[in-house]
Each structure stands twice: as structure tokens, then as C-alpha cells.
Amino acid sequence: xxxxxxxxxxxxxxxxxxxxxxxxxxxxxxxxxxxxxxxxxxxxxxxxxxxxxxxxxxxxxxxxxxxxxxxxxxxxxxxxxxxxxxxxxxxxxxxxxxxxxxxxxxxxxxxxxxxxxxxxxxxxxxxxxxxxxxxxxxxxxxxxxxxxxxxxxxxxxxxxxxxxxxxxxxxxxxxxxxxxxxxxxxxxxxxxxxxxxxxxxxxxxxxxxxxxxxxxxxxxxxxxxxxxxxxxxxxxxxxxxxxxxxxxxxxxxxxxxxxxxxxxxxxxxxxxxxxxxxxxxxxxxxxxxxxxxxxxxxxxxxxxxxxxxxxxxxxxxxxxxxxxxxxxxxxxxxxxxxxxxxxxxxxxxxxxxxxxxxxxxxxxxxxxxxxxxxxxxxxxxxxxxxxxxxxxxxxxxxxxxxxxx
Amino acid sequence: xxxxxxxxxxxxxxxxxxxxxxxxxxxxxxxxxxxxxxxxxxxxxxxxxxxxxxxxxxxxxxxxxxxxxxxxxxxxxxxxxxxxxxxxxxxxxxxxxxxxxxxxxxxxxxxxxxxxxxxxxxxxxxxxxxxxxxxxxxxxxxxxxxxxxxxxxxxxxxxxxxxxxxxxxxxxxxxxxxxxxxxxxxxxxxxxxxxxxxxxxxxxxxxxxxxxxxxxxxxxxxxxxxxxxxxxxxxxxxxxxxxxxxxxxxxxxxxxxxxxxxxxxxxxxxxxxxxxxxxxxxxxxxxxxxxxxxxxxxxxxxxxxxxxxxxxxxxxxxxxxxxxxxxxxxxxxxxxxxxxxxxxxxxxxxxxxxxxxxxxxxxxxxxxxxxxxxxxxxxxxxxxxxxxxxxxxxxxxxxxxxxxxxxxxxxxxxxxxxxxxxxx
Numbered sequence: 171x172x173x174x175x176x177x178x179x180x181x182x183x184x185x186x187x188x189x190x191x192x193x194x195x196x197x198x199x200x201x202x203x204x205x206x207x208x209x210x211x212x213x214x215x216x217x218x219x220x221x222x223x224x225x226x227x228x229x230x231x232x233x234x235x236x237x238x239x240x241x242x243x244x245x246x247x248x249x250x251x252x253x254x255x256x257x258x259x260x261x262x263x264x265x266x267x268x269x270x271x272x273x274x275x276x277x278x279x280x281x282x283x284x285x286x287x288x289x290x291x292x293x294x295x296x297x298x299x300x301x302x303x304x305x306x307x308x309x310x311x312x313x314x315x316x317x318x319x320x321x322x323x324x325x326x327x328x329x330x331x332x333x334x335x336x337x338x339x340x341x342x343x344x345x346x347x348x349x350x351x352x353x354x355x356x357x358x359x360x361x362x363x364x365x366x367x368x369x370x371x372x373x374x375x376x377x378x379x380x381x382x383x384x385x386x387x388x389x390x391x392x393x394x395x396x397x398x399x400x401x402x403x404x405x406x407x408x409x410x411x412x413x414x415x416x417x418x419x420x421x422x423x424x425x426x427x428x429x430x431x432x433x434x435x436x437x438x439x440x441x442x443x444x445x446x447x448x449x450x451x452x453x454x455x456x457x458x459x460x461x462x463x464x465x466x467x468x469x470x471x472x473x474x475x476x477x478x479x480x481x482x483x484x485x486x487x488x489x490x491x492x493x494x495x496x497x498x499x500x501x502x503x504x505x506x507x508x509x510x511x512x513x514x515x516x517x518x519x520x521x522x523x524x525x526x527x528x529x530x531x532x533x534x535x536x537x538x539x540x541x542x543x544x545x546x547x548x549x550x551x552x553x554x555x556x557x558x559x560x561x562x563x564x565x566x567x568x569x570x571x572x573x574x575x
Numbered sequence: 576x577x578x579x580x581x582x583x584x585x586x587x588x589x590x591x592x593x594x595x596x597x598x599x600x601x602x603x604x605x606x607x608x609x610x611x612x613x614x615x616x617x618x619x620x621x622x623x624x625x626x627x628x629x630x631x632x633x634x635x636x637x638x639x640x641x642x643x644x645x646x647x648x649x650x651x652x653x654x655x656x657x658x659x660x661x662x663x664x665x666x667x668x669x670x671x672x673x674x675x676x677x678x679x680x681x682x683x684x685x686x687x688x689x690x691x692x693x694x695x696x697x698x699x700x701x702x703x704x705x706x707x708x709x710x711x712x713x714x715x716x717x718x719x720x721x722x723x724x725x726x727x728x729x730x731x732x733x734x735x736x737x738x739x740x741x742x743x744x745x746x747x748x749x750x751x752x753x754x755x756x757x758x759x760x761x762x763x764x765x766x767x768x769x770x771x772x773x774x775x776x777x778x779x780x781x782x783x784x785x786x787x788x789x790x791x792x793x794x795x796x797x798x799x800x801x802x803x804x805x806x807x808x809x810x811x812x813x814x815x816x817x818x819x820x821x822x823x824x825x826x827x828x829x830x831x832x833x834x835x836x837x838x839x840x841x842x843x844x845x846x847x848x849x850x851x852x853x854x855x856x857x858x859x860x861x862x863x864x865x866x867x868x869x870x871x872x873x874x875x876x877x878x879x880x881x882x883x884x885x886x887x888x889x890x891x892x893x894x895x896x897x898x899x900x901x902x903x904x905x906x907x908x909x910x911x912x913x914x915x916x917x918x919x920x921x922x923x924x925x926x927x928x929x930x931x932x933x934x935x936x937x938x939x940x941x942x943x944x945x946x947x948x949x950x951x952x953x954x955x956x957x958x959x960x961x962x963x964x965x966x967x968x969x970x971x972x973x974x975x976x977x978x979x980x981x982x983x984x985x986x987x988x989x990x991x992x993x994x995x996x997x998x999x
Contacts (some may be wrong), residue, residue, distance in 0.1 A: 361972045402972060494996050541996070545882040549862065556675055560860060564933045567859075568888040571940060575883050 186196050189214040189224050192239065196250040197427050197478075200463045201469055203476045212253050219248045225277055232282045232294055248282050248426040252329060255429045256280065259436035261463045267528050271443040275325075278439070282329045282426045292320050299527055305335035306425035310440040310447040325442065327435045329426035334479070337419055352408050367400050426479040430462045430471040437461035444531040452496050456507020460515070460527055469512055471505075486512035491574035497539050507540060512575065514548055517565045518556055526555050541575055590604070598685035598799070601811060602922065604819035606676045607683045607831035611997070616670035617677055623662050629671050629682055632657040638855055640802065646735030647795040668693055683822055684837045687830070688795045692737070698782045708764045711758030716750045723747055726768045737794045740783035746873035759784055766993035793838045804842040809849075820926030820935065821921055825914060832918040845919045847903065848911055851896050852920035852934065858889035880998065887999035891938055913938045949980070 196210045214224040220236035221228035227236045228249040237249040256278075263272040283300050287295035288309050306329045314322035372386035385391060425431045437458040438447060445454045463469055463486060473482035484505035496506050510529075515523030533547035549563055556562035606613065620629065636653035636936050651668065663922065669690060680920045711717065723746050730739040747754045747762075763784070767777045825835045836845065858864065865883045868876040880888060887959045901910050917935050926934060948955075962974040 355975060360975050364975055366971075398972060492995055494994075541883065542881050546862075549882060558929060560856075560930055561933045564930075564937070566860060568933075568936065568940070569881070570883060571886060574999075 177502070181463075187215055190218060191215065192218075194239065194250045194486065195247060196254045197429065198254070199429060199466070200546045203470070203474055205477070207247070208252070210254050211562070212250065213257060213524075214270060219446055221253050223253065223257070223277075223345060225275075225281050226253055227277060228253050228282060230282060232281075232286065238431070245283065247331070248424075251429070252280055252426050252432055253280055253325075253434040256327075256436055259433045259440070260400070262479050263436075263440045263461075266454065266464075267440075267524065269440060269528075272440045278324060280329070283331045284328045286330055291315050293323050294393060294568050302330045302333065304421075304423040304425070305330050305456070306431055306435050308442075308447050310442075325439055325447065327439065329435075331431075332422045332424040334420045334422045337417065337421065341423060346470045353355070358406055361402050362399055363393050369395050418480060421480045422478075423472075423481055427478040428472045428475055430466050430468070430483075433462035433465040434458045434471065438531070441531050445534070445536050448492065448536055450499060450502045451536060451538070452498075452502045452540055453508050453544050454503070455502045455536060456505075456511055457527070457531065457534075459505065459508035460511040463508070464524055484508055492540070493574075494541075497541065503527050507544070510540070510570070515567055517562055517569065518552065522555060528553055529555055545570060545575070562566065580634035596743070597634075598681040598795075598802075600676070600679040600817075601684050601814055602816070602818065603822040603831075603833060604817045604928075605623075605822060606673075606686070607822045607824065607834065608673060608676065608686065613673050613677075615853060616667060619667050620665075620670035620674050622623075623665050623667075624658060625878065626678065627676065628661060628887050629654075629658065630678065631673055633675055633680055636902055644735075645796050645799055646737075647688045648696065648736045650795065650960040651689060651692050653697070656669070662951035682833075683831055684798055684834050685795065686791075687834055688793060688798060688844055691791065691854055692795075695736070695786045696786065698785055700778045700785070702780045703764070705764075709760040711752050711761040711765055712758035713751050719750055720747060720762050721766050721769075721771060722753075723750075724780065724845075725771045727772075727863045728776060735796060736779070736783065737788055737791070739793075740780065741789045743780070744789040756784055756789065758786065760983075791838070798837055801837060801842045801845070802999075805845060805923055807841075808846065809925075810967050813927075816928050818921060820928070820931040821918055825910075832914050833922070836915055836922060839909070840919070843905055843921060844909075844911075847900070847905060848916045849923045849925050851893065851900070852916050853925040854896070855889055855893045856920075856926060856934070857931075858892065859886065859938045861885065864888060873960060884998045890937060891999055913942075 192212045192215050193209055194212065195207050196212075197205055197207055198210065200206055212221075214225070216222055216224055219240075220238045222236035223531060229235065229239075230237055230249075231243060239246065241249070245443060260272060263269040286297060287300050288307065289295045289304055290310075290312060290314060293312055306327065309328060310325045311324045312320075314320045369386055369391075372384045372391070374384055375382050375384050377537045402437055425435075435458070438445070438454070438458075440461070441454070441457055445457065459471060460469055468488035470483060471485075472479050472481070473485070475483075486505065486509045488505060488509055490506050490509060491506075492506065493501075495501050496504060511527055515527050517523075518526040530547050534543050534552040538547065539543050548566055552563050552566060553559050624748045632654045633650075636650040639647075640649070653853070654671060655668055658671065666712065666781075669999065672686050672689050672693070675681045676683065681689070683837065687918065723743055727739065727743055730742060733739075736743070747759060751758075756928060760781070761779055763772075763780055766772045772780075781982060821830045824830070825832045828835055830838065840848070864880045866878040868878065870876065877980070897911065897913070897916070899905060917926075917931060921928060921931055922932075959974040959977065
């Protein structure tokens with residue numbers, strides 16, 4: 171009897187600790203990549219009342235307790251969406267990429283609606299210091315600081331609150347706009363030269379042939395010639411104010427509601443066995459983008475979701491030439507490396523492409539540059555994994571050369 | 576120095592090596608001649624003969640023929656005679672060659688020589704009126720020139736028809752540098768008129784002339800010799816390897832890359848060209864290329880090249896070597912094309928068949944293929960410039976705008992103004 175009681179108690183207790191499922195609403199994408207809010211089942215929860223799972227605990231801001239299932243709708247939706255997509259991302263790395271590192275990761279705390287800046291010493295920067303909005307970040311584990319009662323923490327992902335920002339307050343580094351400006355500059359030079367050469371031709375005609383009807387210095391001709399250039403100049407100078415006048419005024423990004431951003435941040439965690447979480451560089455952002463695209467099964471990230479993201483998103487298929495500026499932190503979040511890795515995986519082949527890029531992390535570091543270590547890493551990974559290394563290396567080099575590298 | 580060693584190696588090979596008169600296909604994938612007629616011809620001859628009969632007839636044609644006597648015209652005659660004895664209705668000899676090629680009994684190079692020989696002897700000669708015949712050229716040495724024609728049959732006894740014809744033409748040029756094919760025609764008609772040659776002799780030489788045999792340097796004998804030398808010096812690492820790429824049509828000629836290689840180059844030239852691609856391949860495969868600066872103060876500075884610089888260095892070095900190759904005495908001013916180098920390298924097994932396409936594609940880097948719009952670019956710019964001047968202000972900007980937009984979108988290319996910091 172005693173034995174039976176102990177056995178029963180054991181089964182009951184282990185039942186309490188077992189993971190359970192919970193159905194709630196979350197944001198997902200349909201087959202056309204359109205966002206939709208639908209009822210989903212969250213798995214591996216260890217709590218029956220909050221978003222506390224076996225692998226992820228979703229908390230609000232600096233809280234230590236998980237968000238309750240009966241929290242307000244907005245918070246619940248964000249908690250459910252992050253939990254759902256983090257679970258998918260984790261499963262992808264464990265079952266698809268076969269990452270032993272991810273399988274062995276301890277439970278992570280995920281912070282949503284969290285505006286504190288990150289401090290390597292104190293975990294959270296002071297509330298009054300530069301609150302953060304419209305982004306997400308993966309933070310490395312810390313040892314804490316006992317004198318200030320800062321406890322050690324594990325790797326975490328922080329999703330910032332949404333904040334509407336006026337276009338005036340955004341420093342835009344739009345490569346497309348730079349190309350447009352270069353194009354218009356070229357056009358302006360050509361038209362001015364054309365007006366000048368026509369005027370000079372008329373003058374020479376008048377000088378060499380006095381009987382000519384051409385009157386280059388007539389008021390009408392001067393107005394026409396100078397007028398064309400003035401009109402053009404006016405047009406070009408008004409392009410920027412006009413585009414600003416018709417462009418979107420307000421921008422925002424609700425990172426906890428964009429599946430590809432959640433995948434991107436988790437990819438940083440999954441790749442952190444080699445690419446340490448220290449700072450943002452073009453190479454590690456591109457790596458995280460690549461796997462976000464693989465998890466989401468799309469070459470486009472954070473697109474078609476205007477309710478939660480009014481920025482451009484990223485597109486791996488966008489044709490882009492390499493610029494030295496892409497190596498700098500300011501350009502770390504452009505989609506150049508994402509597109510480059512996407513092309514490289516296609517060269518190696520659909521079956522091996524993913525494993526190839528995953529292996530790449532062994533041959534690069536967080537500080538790797540695109541033009542040097544990333545390419546060396548690609549070549550090295552190709553030596554290790556390509557079926558026809560010489561051919562594939564050559565194909566990689568030709569593609570990179572074509573991209574202006 | 577390397578070239579000399581290579582040359583010495585080739586020349587020092589046993590001259591009386593085991594003769595191999597077989598032209599079995601050991602390099603090409605599907606035939607350059609593959610197509611609708613090719614298949615139809617094969618189907619036709621398969622109705623007349625068993626495959627084994629055709630193969631046996633072809634193999635028998637080389638029996639007891641030393642390699643230095645092998646002749647496409649004799650082979651064709653022997654095969655045709657044998658097959659006719661088996662089936663008197665047989666008349667599609669091209670189908671037999673296609674069949675032999677399809678069965679890899681011969682390769683495209685041998686097939687082209689046999690087909691050309693067949694075409695020559697099948698050419699019907701219609702006698703022209705006197706006023707339609709070309710002149711005999713300079714009157715000087717007319718008797719000697721006619722003697723070349725009357726002695727043609729003596730040459731034929733010593734050598735194959737194509738060789739005999741080319742020697743005849745060569746000797747004619749020696750007598751009179753301004754001689755042309757038209758002059759040979761004039762001489763032929765004159766010799767015939769003077770009854771110096773028979774009708775059959777006239778027809779034979781005229782067939783060669785009409786098929787411009789003087790322009791083709793490759794006979795079955797010379798092909799056998801080149802191939803034998805190369806196989807001895809550079810044994811194939813894989814006898815079963817075949818490449819589809821090498822049988823593709825070369826630019827501006829109705830020949831495959833491999834046919835063009837044997838047609839235009841001798842075995843020494845082929846070996847030299849192959850060596851260049853061997854070097855290119857090694858450089859492309861390298862993970863470390865450095866520039867070493869030896870300073871006057873005895874110190875040295877090593878500058879490792881970035882991966883893309885290594886790639887571009889390898890290509891630029893190849894381009895430089897290609898330019899120098901034309902100065903090599905072995906080439907006598909001949910300018911090998913990049914695809915000739917690739918074909919040569921595959922021929923001697925320096926590169927694998929599977930690498931041909933990728934290596935061949937490198938040419939796009941310095942010689943990119945132009946789209947229709949890129950080719951039309953020069954006209955587009957010309958007309959737009961004229962239109963921009965002709966159309967009065969303020970509308971003159973319209974063609975300029977159109978041109979700029981086209982250039983910036985359709986014709987968009989890296990303009991080199993963006994310095995990416997690379998060395999090469």
C-alpha cells in the first residue's frame with residue numbers, strides 16, 4: 171500500500187511538471203505570407219496560467235514572472251506570438267539543422283515591451299537612460315554584480331515596445347535614394363551640356379554665316395535655353411521635398427509581432443556557439459537573416475505587415491552591388507549579406523545549401539568582414555561540404571565578382 | 576624554359592611508337608552532329624545493315640595500314656566497297672559515319688574528316704564555258720605550273736588525296752605567290768584543253784578545289800599523329816570521361832571546340848596551351864597568394880591578397896600569359912582563344928570534363944556577352960543625341976531623360992566609380 175502510494179504520488183507530481191499545451195490567438199503568416207491573427211496551440215508550457223514554458227519564459231519588461239494568460243489582450247497577443255515563433259525557430263534548429271548546441275540550451279527569458287538599454291554589468295540600464303523602441307536584440311549571458319544585487323542572467327531576447335516616430339527624426343541611409351540622386355545628377359549634367367552646346371552651335375552658325383536666320387542672343391532663344399536648364403534644376407531640387415511631402419510621415423516597428431524578426435533574434439542565439447553576442451556587424455546580421463528566411467521559408471523578411479512594421483524589411487533577391495560602407499556598423503542591417511548568403515546557398519544546392527551556411531559559422535567570427543573573412547569562410551566551407559568543390563568555389567567567386575566584391 | 580622542356584619531352588618520344596590507327600571517341604559526349612538529320616541517317620543505315628557489319632567494315636579499313644599512311648579517302652572507299660558488297664542498294668554513306676560516331680567508334684574530329692572526304696568525292700563537277708573559267712595567273716613558269724597538275728597522280732601514289740592536293744596548291748604558291756584558287760581552275764582547264772590530263776584527273780583535282788581543301792589543314796593522318804603524341808605524353812586519367820561541353824559549337828565556325836583545337840593547333844601548341852590552364856586552375860584553387868616586397872634594407876614585406884583579389888589576379892595573370900603566348904615562336908603570331916586553351920587542357924586531362932563549363936564561363940568576366948539592348952546602345956545614344964539637339968527647348972531634355980533612364984536601368988552595370996578597395 172505504501173509502495174502504491176509512493177508510486178501514485180510520483181506519477182501525480184511528474185504530471186504536474188509535464189509540459190502542457192494552451193490554445194490562444196497569435197499572429198502567423200498564411201501561404202501567401204500575409205499576416206493573420208489565428209488561434210494556435212502553444213506547446214511545452216510548464217505553467218497552466220502563464221507563458222512559462224520548458225524552453226522559453228515570456229516576461230514583460232524587467233519582470234521575473236511570466237506574462238499571465240489573462241493579461242490584457244495586447245500583451246497576451248505579443249507574448250503568444252513570440253512564444254509560438256520562438257518554439258518554431260528552436261524546432262527548426264534542432265530537427266532541421268541538427269544543432270546539438272540549441273538542443274542543450276537552458277531555458278531562456280524573453281522580454282517583451284522592454285525599453286531599458288542593455289548593460290553588460292547591470293543587465294538593465296537605468297530606467298531614465300535612453301529608453302529603446304522599435305527594435306529587438308539578443309543579449310549575451312552575464313555574471314551579474316553582487317555588490318549591486320544584480321543576479322547572473324542567461325542569454326535573453328528583448329523585444330522593444332512600438333513607438334511612432336516622425337520621418338524628421340529618422341536618419342535615413344537609403345541606398346536606393348543615393349542611386350536616384352546619382353542618376354538625376356547625371357541627367358542634370360547631360361541636359362546642361364546639351365543646352366550649352368546648342369547655344370554655342372547657334373553662336374558659331376551666326377558668326378560664320380551672317381545670312382543665317384538663327385539669333386542665339388534673341389530674348390526668346392535665351393529664355394528657351396536658360397529656361398530649360400532652370401526648369402530642370404527646379405525639378406531636381408524639388409524632388410526631395412516633394413518625396414518627403416508624399417511619403418509616409420510616421421514609422422514604427424513592433425518587433426514582437428513580426429515572425430521573421432523573432433526568427434532572426436533566435437538565430438543569433440542558435441549561432442552564438444560560434445558567433446558570440448557582442449555587437450552588430452553586417453556578417454552576423456546577414457547570418458541571422460539567412461536563417462530567419464529559412465525558418466520562415468521566404469527570401470523576404472518583415473514585409474507585407476504594415477500594421478506592425480512600416481520600415482522597408484529585407485529582400486534577399488534585391489540586386490545590390492557591394493559598397494565598402496556595408497562593412498560598417500551603420501549598414502549592418504542592410505540586406506546585402508542576406509542576399510549574398512542566399513545566392514551562395516543556391517550555388518551549393520537546395521539540399522546542402524542550408525548545411526553549408528550553418529557550417530560557415532565555424533569559419534567566421536562576429537568581427538568578420540564581408541570582403542575578407544566571410545569570403546574565406548565561404549570558400550573553406552565549400553571545400554568541406556561542396557560536392558564539386560572546385561566548380562562551386564569558382565561559381566561562388568564569379569557570383570561575388572559580379573556583385574562588385 | 577618550361578616550354579623547352581615540354582618541347583623536348585614531346586620530341587624525344589619514340590618515333591616508332593606502337594601505331595594506333597583507331598579513332599575511338601574517348602573525350603566527347605554526344606556528337607557535334609547530333610540533330611534531326613543525324614538521327615534519321617542512322618535509322619536509314621540501320622535498315623540496310625546490322626550495326627556489327629558497319630563497325631567491322633570500318634575496323635577492317637585500317638588493317639595493315641601503317642599510321643603514317645592512313646587516309647580518309649581510302650577508308651571511305653574501303654568501307655563503302657565492303658558495305659556495297661553486302662547490300663547493293665546502299666547509298667547513304669553519311670549515315671554510316673554518323674552511326675560509327677554514335678557508337679563511339681570514331682570521334683567528331685575523325686567524323687568531320689571522313690565526312691569532308693566523302694563530300695569531296697561526291698561533288699559533281701559541271702564543266703564551265705571558257706569565258707567563265709578563271710585566269711591562269713602570271714604567264715611566268717606556266718609550264719612548271721602545268722607540270723604540277725600533270726604530276727598530281729604521282730603524288731597520289733605517295734600520299735592521301737588531301738595531302739596531295741595541299742602540296743599541289745603549296746607548290747603553286749611557291750611558283751607564284753599571287754596564285755589563287757581561281758588560277759588553279761584556269762590551269763586545270765588549260766591542262767584539260769591541251770590533253771595533259773584525263774577527264775578523271777581533271778574531276779579529281781577540281782573536286783578538291785571546289786571544296787577548298789587548301790584551307791583545311793587536318794587530315795586523318797595528321798589527326799592520328801597529333802592524338803597519338805598527346806596520348807603518349809599525357810595519358811588520360813579516366814578513359815571513360817566524356818564531355819558534352821567540348822562537343823559544343825565554337826564561336827564563328829561550324830566546328831566544335833575540340834574540332835577547332837585539332838584543326839588549328841599542333842601537339843606542342845596544345846600542350847603549351849593546356850599548361851596555362853593548369854596554372855590557372857592551381858591559382859584559382861589556392862587559399863593563399865602573397866605579394867612579397869624585398870626592401871633595400873634587407874627586410875621583406877608579405878602582402879596576402881584578399882580572396883577576390885586572388886581570383887582577379889589569377890584571371891589577369893592568365894590574360895597576360897595569353898598575350899605573351901602569341902609572341903611564342905611555337906605559335907608564330909597565332910592568337911589562341913580562351914576556349915582553345917580550355918579544350919587543350921581537357922584534351923590532355925589537366926582538367927576534368929565536369930570543370931569545363933565553369934572554367935569556360937570565366938571568359939564572361941573579361942569578355943561579357945552583350946544583350947540586344949547593349950549592342951543597340953551605340954545607336955540609341957547616337958539617335959538620342961541628335962534628337963536632343965533637334966527637338967527645341969524646353970522639350971530637348973526628353974530624349975536625354977529617356978537615355979539616362981535606359982542607361983541607369985536596363986544597361987546598368989558597375990561603372991568602376993565605386994572603389995571597393997580591391998587591389999585587382
